[in-house]
Amino acid sequence: MTAPPDEHREPPSSFVEQANLRDRTICEEFEANWPGCWEQAADVLDWHREYDQVLDESNAPFYEWFCGGELNASYNCLDRHIEAGRKNHAALKWEGKRRETRTYTYQDLSHEVNEVAAALRDLGVGEDDVVTLYLPMIPELPIAMLACARIGAPHSVVFAGFSADALATRMESATSEYLITCDGYYRRGNAFNQKSKADNALMELDNDVTTVVVDRLGEELDHTLDERQYDYEDLLIAHAGARVSPVARDGEDMLFLMYTSGTTGEPKGVTHTTGGYLSYAAWTARTVLDVKPEDTYWCSADIGWITGHSYTVYGPLALGTTSVIYEGTPDYPDRSRLWEIIERNAVDVFYTAPTAIRAFMKWGEQYPESHDLSSLRLLGTVGEPINPRAWKWYYTHIGNESCPVVDTWWQTETGGIMITTLPGVNTMKPGSAGPSLPGIGARVVSEDGSTIEAGEAGYLVIDRPWPGMFRTLYGNDDQYVHEYWDRFSVDDEWVYLTGDGATVDEDGYITVLGRVDDVINVSGHRLGTMEIESAIVGVSGVAEAAVVGGNHETNGTAVYAYVSTDHSQEPSEALEARITDAVEDTIGPFARPEDVIFTPELPKTRSGKIMRRLLENIANHEPLGDTSTLRNPEVVGEIEAADRKE
Numbered sequence: 001m002t003a004p005p006d007e008h009r010e011p012p013s014s015f016v017e018q019a020n021l022r023d024r025t026i027c028e029e030f031e032a033n034w035p036g037c038w039e040q041a042a043d044v045l046d047w048h049r050e051y052d053q054v055l056d057e058s059n060a061p062f063y064e065w066f067c068g069g070e071l072n073a074s075y076n077c078l079d080r081h082i083e084a085g086r087k088n089h090a091a092l093k094w095e096g097k098r099r100e101t102r103t104y105t106y107q108d109l110s111h112e113v114n115e116v117a118a119a120l121r122d123l124g125v126g127e128d129d130v131v132t133l134y135l136p137m138i139p140e141l142p143i144a145m146l147a148c149a150r151i152g153a154p155h156s157v158v159f160a161g162f163s164a165d166a167l168a169t170r171m172e173s174a175t176s177e178y179l180i181t182c183d184g185y186y187r188r189g190n191a192f193n194q195k196s197k198a199d200n201a202l203m204e205l206d207n208d209v210t211t212v213v214v215d216r217l218g219e220e221l222d223h224t225l226d227e228r229q230y231d232y233e234d235l236l237i238a239h240a241g242a243r244v245s246p247v248a249r250d251g252e253d254m255l256f257l258m259y260t261s262g263t264t265g266e267p268k269g270v271t272h273t274t275g276g277y278l279s280y281a282a283w284t285a286r287t288v289l290d291v292k293p294e295d296t297y298w299c300s301a302d303i304g305w306i307t308g309h310s311y312t313v314y315g316p317l318a319l320g321t322t323s324v325i326y327e328g329t330p331d332y333p334d335r336s337r338l339w340e341i342i343e344r345n346a347v348d349v350f351y352t353a354p355t356a357i358r359a360f361m362k363w364g365e366q367y368p369e370s371h372d373l374s375s376l377r378l379l380g381t382v383g384e385p386i387n388p389r390a391w392k393w394y395y396t397h398i399g400n401e402s403c404p405v406v407d408t409w410w411q412t413e414t415g416g417i418m419i420t421t422l423p424g425v426n427t428m429k430p431g432s433a434g435p436s437l438p439g440i441g442a443r444v445v446s447e448d449g450s451t452i453e454a455g456e457a458g459y460l461v462i463d464r465p466w467p468g469m470f471r472t473l474y475g476n477d478d479q480y481v482h483e484y485w486d487r488f489s490v491d492d493e494w495v496y497l498t499g500d501g502a503t504v505d506e507d508g509y510i511t512v513l514g515r516v517d518d519v520i521n522v523s524g525h526r527l528g529t530m531e532i533e534s535a536i537v538g539v540s541g542v543a544e545a546a547v548v549g550g551n552h553e554t555n556g557t558a559v560y561a562y563v564s565t566d567h568s569q570e571p572s573e574a575l576e577a578r579i580t581d582a583v584e585d586t587i588g589p590f591a592r593p594e595d596v597i598f599t600p601e602l603p604k605t606r607s608g609k610i611m612r613r614l615l616e617n618i619a620n621h622e623p624l625g626d627t628s629t630l631r632n633p634e635v636v637g638e639i640e641a642a643d644r645k646e
């Protein structure tokens with residue numbers, strides 16, 4: 001998949017000259033001084049109390065970083081920039097769906113964060129109480145995150161596109177008794193009711209929940225407030241001018257949890273800490289994304305996912321830069337929207353996903369060409385493998401061949417970027433993410449855990465801890481160990497399993513091939529096949545379901561659902577609609593299957609296990625390989641025929 005050597009690119013010298021990191025010996029330095037090298041990351045922050053130990057491995061794989069240190073994330077993202085005389089510098093630039101714009105200076109942001117923090121305290125939120133945030137891309141989302149951080153209440157942001165059921169499950173799992181949501185938001189120009197989804201979720205919960213509602217749509221959408229529901233604006237007025245001193249948090253205290261999909265049906269609460277996570281998000285934003293305080297920086301990911309947490313909110317604001325937030329989609333009101341935002345704001349660094357780049361390619365270069373993109377200095381991508389063709393298009397048509405492109409591999413669990421080229425140092429090889437970052441031990445191993453030869457495919461693992469790593473799964477230490485550390489660890493040599501497959505070349509460049517577990521990645525949304533399957537088998541008339549990822553031109557991967565019906569039901573369009581609706585209700589519209597393929601039976605091994613690999617091959621029209629181990633080989637032809645009919 002990696003481009004041939006004549007298509008490799010060196011970082012432009014104009015970039016190298018100004019790069020935050022251009023020291024070619026950094027990898028050796030980090031190796032020679034590991035884990036002490038990570039003090040460099042901790043030094044990006046201001047600590048209320050200095051730490052006395054960089055890493056404590058005594059309870060591995062429950063690692064602790066920067067032990068004994070105390071700090072506050074909102075202080076690091078706000079107060080310290082104001083104290084440094086930068087109160088009038090823009091912190092957030094918000095671009096609304098309907099072309100409204102709002103700019104918050106560090107002073108403005110600090111004001112509102114303090115008021116919200118005071119209001120939350122008044123509503124009863126204490127240190128360590130989990131506050132759930134269910135908000136679209138509006139400034140109140142990062143404001144609420146920082147307000148929680150200020151009072152030491154971990155936030156759990158649930159992506160606004162999730163369904164009521166999904167919100168309820170996450171709130172229940174986190175025993176969260178506080179929710180911040182909004183009346184609604186615009187989706188493709190139409191008012192969309194978010195509060196009714198939130199209210200439905202609250203009805204499913206046993207405990208009482210205190211809710212704050214942001215009025216995003218004003219008169220466009222009426223809403224009423226029930227008991228225990230408060231209007232955000234009213235709370236601001238009631239707490240106008242309030243100051244809340246930032247709570248000193250232990251470095252290891254939880255900053256937030258973020259639910260993500262895994263191989264079981266239940267979402268997992270990935271927990272991140274205040275010291276390690278924030279240091280790592282800020283350090284990687286500085287070294288990889290080259291963020292500088294005077295930049296205008298734009299990461300287009302939704303804040304409801306980890307990328308937005310680390311690289312729209314925490315990393316950039318800890319560095320005191322200007323971070324752009326865009327509420328809308330790239331093609332509304334037209335396909336020039338992103339390029340128009342870049343031109344108008346003179347964006348320096350742009351970070352997006354391959355799925356978006358593939359869509360831009362399809363639309364054509366006339367859209368970016370009609371805008372002045374010369375402010376751009378660096379481009380980044382994240383979320384899925386990027387193929388060399390899309391990489392080159394991005395490099396040429398957006399970056400004008402003068403911006404390095406960083407293809408950054410990481411996960412919700414890793415907290416920040418792990419594998420990439422350093423833009424001021426490394427040669428770029430389109431299609432390959434790059435080497436491990438300095439101090440990061442990414443390797444590719446075979447089934448038995450031994451390191452594989454260059455060019456062969458294997459499991460991507462990380463063999464050393466790093467500051468940004470998650471510390472556990474919320475309330476489930478056993479699953480944390482079992483799911484991530486059991487597979488390849490030997491004695492006390494702990495090896496973290498990423499769940500991805502990869503190859504590595506002679507230069508140590510890693511090409512990520514995709515998930516090797518039951519997780520599929522649709523347009524950068526991470527979905528568990530089990531979660532989707534359990535939604536489908538809940539539909540009456542469905543006997544069995546198997547969900548796989550199949551190649552999709554724009555989204556990279558799409559969800560294909562193979563379904564067999566029970567005696568009571570014949571396959572029908574109505575049943576198909578009930579199935580897709582069920583997925584939408586349990587998870588959200590983004591998880592809807594691209595296709596539902598009815599089959600009399602699912603292919604199974606003799607021991608009764610569904611052969612997903614085979615279904616994947618069918619979905620991708622690939623050769624089927626050996627089907628002799630199947631209990632019911634005759635079913636394969638029937639599924640292929642059904643698939644072709646679609």
Ligand code: WTA
Nearest residue numbers: 382383384385407408409410411412512526
């Ligand atoms: C995939 C998103 C190839 C991978 C930050 C990983 C990538 C999953 C890349 C994590 C990349 C992320 N190249 N694949 N540059 N970046 N992935 O938790 O499969 O939403 O395991 O975190 O996305 O998705 P998550």
